[in-house]
Amino acid sequence: MNSSRQRYLLVNFFADSDLSAKAVEQNAHRSFENLLGRLGAAEAHVRMVGFDERRSRAVFRCRAAFTEKLRAALALMTQIDGNPVSAVVIRSSGTIKGLGARVQRYRQSK
Amino acid sequence: MRTYADLHLSPPLDDVANGRSMASLLTEVNTQLVGLVVPPERTSSTLPVADVLKHAGLDVARRLDLKPKSREELLRGLRTFRSKYEIISVECCVSSVSTVAVRDRRVDIVHFPKQKPGNAFRENLAKTCRVALEFNLSELISGTSLETRLHLLRREIETAADAGIRVIGSTNASNAFELRSPRDVAAVMHTFGLPLDAALQAVSGIPIEMVETNRVRLGESRLEEGVKVLRRSAKHE
Numbered sequence: 441m442n443s444s445r446q447r448y449l450l451v452n453f454f455a456d457s458d459l460s461a462k463a464v465e466q467n468a469h470r471s472f473e474n475l476l477g478r479l480g481a482a483e484a485h486v487r488m489v490g491f492d493e494r495r496s497r498a499v500f501r502c503r504a505a506f507t508e509k510l511r512a513a514l515a516l517m518t519q520i521d522g523n524p525v526s527a528v529v530i531r532s533s534g535t536i537k538g539l540g541a542r543v544q545r546y547r548q549s550k
Numbered sequence: 551m552r553t554y555a556d557l558h559l560s561p562p563l564d565d566v567a568n569g570r571s572m573a574s575l576l577t578e579v580n581t582q583l584v585g586l587v588v589p590p591e592r593t594s595s596t597l598p599v600a601d602v603l604k605h606a607g608l609d610v611a612r613r614l615d616l617k618p619k620s621r622e623e624l625l626r627g628l629r630t631f632r633s634k635y636e637i638i639s640v641e642c643c644v645s646s647v648s649t650v651a652v653r654d655r656r657v658d659i660v661h662f663p664k665q666k667p668g669n670a671f672r673e674n675l676a677k678t679c680r681v682a683l684e685f686n687l688s689e690l691i692s693g694t695s696l697e698t699r700l701h702l703l704r705r706e707i708e709t710a711a712d713a714g715i716r717v718i719g720s721t722n723a724s725n726a727f728e729l730r731s732p733r734d735v736a737a738v739m740h741t742f743g744l745p746l747d748a749a750l751q752a753v754s755g756i757p758i759e760m761v762e763t764n765r766v767r768l769g770e771s772r773l774e775e776g777v778k779v780l781r782r783s784a785k786h787e
Contacts, residue, residue: 454575454726474696475741508746511737515730518691524727528579529734 445504448489449532450539451514453496455525461491464498467520468527472513486510489536499536507532552750554732555757557585557613557637557659558686558720561599563592569599571726573606579731583758585613585637585720593634611761613637621646628656636764639684645669652679658760659684659718662706664699671706676713682756683710687735688722700742707743717744718760719752 453459465488473481484506490499502510514527533539556576561568563586576584586600593612600610614635618624624640624647632638639659642648651660652675661684662671671683683706690699710717719735721728732753740749770778 452575452578454571454729508737508740511734512741515687515734515738516691518727526575526727526729528575528729528731530578530731 445534446501447504447507447532447534448536448539449500449502449507449510449514450530451498451500452528452530453498453520453525454528455496455520455523457523458493459496459520459525461488461493461498463520464488464491467517468498468500468514471517472510475513475516476509480506480509484509497530499539504534551580552754553582553758554580554754555583555585555761556581556720556723556732556735556753557583557611557718557757557761558587558639558684558722559584559729560587560615560722560724562724563588563597563599566598566602568725569602570606572723572729573603573608575726575729576603576608577606579733581608581732583609583611583761585611585757585761587615588612588635590614590631590634609761611636611764613639615639615641617641617643618647619644621650623647624650624654628654632656633768636761636768642671643669648675649678652681655680657681658764661686664689664702665693670702671709673709673713676709676715679713679715682716682718682760684718684720685735685739685752686720686722687730687738688728690738691728704742707739711744711748716756717748717752718757719749720757 453464472486484502486500486502488498489501500510511529514529517525517527519525531539561572584603603610612635614631616624616627616638618627637658639661640651640657641661641663642651643663648669651657659682719739721730721735723729736749736753739752740746
């Protein structure tokens with residue numbers, strides 16, 4: 441298996457308030473680090489590549505071998521900035537196109 | 551395409567708005583079957599939430615959570631309610647209850663609450679276990695000391711996997727915030743040591759088959775355990 445293969449996950453965030461892309465990404469990373477540690481997070485290479493603020497949907501990318509772990513970390517997320525939230529993976533695919541969702545590209549500003 | 555089941559939903563039975571938001575989320579993640587916790591006093595009345603879930607295209611099975619404090623209470627509960635519910639689950643808080651519950655064929659699911667670690671699912675119980683062991687995601691996403699609960703869950707999953715016990719994954723969600731995709735529940739179980747195939751079966755094949763079998767049993771006319779009615783005389787028809 442090619443170890444650099446990527447997997448994309450379309451994730452629906454159910455919340456009663458508006459979510460910002462930055463908060464979603466930070467909390468998803470924190471949840472992943474809490475579960476697998478920094479080493480695991482570094483190996484998984486998790487990135488949020490898109491976010492639709494209107495529908496609270498995000499596209500995450502990670503190395504294919506870590507897909508289940510990313511799903512688990514997202515499932516264990518319970519809040520974002522103190523507000524209750526549930527993250528549900530709607531679809532998973534090897535390409536963004538395969539997700540069949542229009543989500544605005546998100547660029548990290550670091 | 552694989553269809554999924556979540557056999558443990560416990561929403562307020564009259565809150566239709568909450569039921570609608572849960573139903574829309576469940577249908578989006580390809581869930582086919584849900585188990586709705588119905589207390590004994592509501593078995594004969596109409597359930598607004600069940601109607602909402604059915605209207606969204608979900609198959610709803612009635613579930614009873616028994617929390618007996620003694621062996622006698624468990625046996626009495628099974629005798630009274632087995633014929634009224636599609637799923638019967640037993641919460642094992644006392645060792646005398648868990649020893650009987652894991653062997654009794656009338657029980658579908660056993661559950662060992664992580665908040666009360668005194669009575670855990672160990673090898674001695676796994677050897678005689680004939681029922682499915684349930685893992686509830688709600689126990690991981692609420693409460694303190696995640697590490698302790700993760701440790702207990704990992705040990706429970708290892709014991710079940712070693713003994714070849716059927717495992718079931720569910721959410722025990724009472725609202726949409728506690729709800730997760732059954733596929734994600736499988737991912738959590740896989741992360742904590744269950745092989746991926748078994749984890750996927752835990753949220754699709756095993757629960758769906760369990761409810762189908764129980765529905766056949768409930769529909770059958772039986773005199774007692776193992777004795778079926780084949781035909782009746784003309785005056786009874």
